């Protein structure tokens with residue numbers, strides 16, 4: 001048997017483990033210690049975000065954003081169906097309805113041309129998902145949102161260190177969520193961040209994140225009592241996770257360069273198969289700067305995708321597919337809405353295959369993966 005090539009593998013970029021030890025020695029491993037502050041300060045300074053609050057996950061960040069928009073029963077939120085469940089969960093938890101819109105053929109992102117037709121009297125927000133770390137058409141989305149008085153919540157889970165016309169993703173809507181789950185580019189096991197890009201929401205965001213208390217204001221000396229002032233929850237991450245994450249942030253460039261190399265290598269070596277018409281490769285628009293979050297190929301049909309997936313398994317290579325479209329899931333059918341048929345979403349989700357992609361993936365492994373795909377398809 002050939003050695004296994006996993007789909008994903010956690011990695012150490014620098015001083016992650018030292019920082020965890022340091023947090024313990026500092027005597028503070030709960031929320032909002034030195035490393036949590038360093039993580040949010042790093043994101044604010046590096047990317048120019050107005051305010052970043054570290055969270056235990058992107059899911060938590062999106063839930064906070066939904067609460068800050070005061071979504072509730074009767075409200076609708078426009079989003080793609082081709083996304084992870086957290087985008088929709090954040091909305092349905094508040095009692096609001098996700099309204100699923102189809103995606104573009106090229107970037108697999110929310111099709112901005114279809115948004116206006118989906119807007120109703122009840123629409124309150126748009127949630128663009130920057131799939132694979134490639135930006136949605138944010139100028140058009142923000143124009144539509146401004147015209148109709150809607151919030152924009154970027155699901156930027158996959159998109160840290162990506163740009164749209166040179167501007168950092170996560171800073172383009174009212175709110176954005178990032179993920180540091182072990183499958184993302186910069187990781188700490190489970191982790192996330194909320195960007196609050198409109199200053200008027202910062203104070204409430206801090207309160208909701210910290211069990212509905214004004215603890216942050218108290219520690220800043222702005223109020224003389226620390227008490228319960230809103231309906232919150234615990235959306236603070238462990239200092240241990242942030243210590244690990246800060247170790248990764250220090251090597252943001254190194255990690256990003258390695259991912260670009262892996263991405264370019266897949267492109268270069270799979271292009272001959274695309275020329276032969278055996279598969280389709282991703283294309284990134286020129287005005288979108290990608291963080292090389294993931295690499296996918298599109299097969300001609302679902303059967304070919306499923307067979308290739310199984311063949312790779314027999315070669316000890318773990319590829320995966322996603323997403324089961326939300327509009328056809330049990331919860332999506334019950335709680336969501338979609339006016340039109342989502343033909344691109346349905347087609348793509350059956351034909352897409354994600355290849356192993358992680359920091360330590362080496363040349364030899366990439367060669368094995370590409371050769372196995374070529375053997376199967378030819």
Ligand SMILES: *Cc1c(COP(=O)(O)O)cnc(C)c1O
Nearest residue numbers: 057058059084086157179181192
């Ligand atoms: C990973 C991901 C999430 C969830 O992130 P967590 O940190 O695991 O909560 C949400 N949306 C998208 C598009 C994702 O890829």
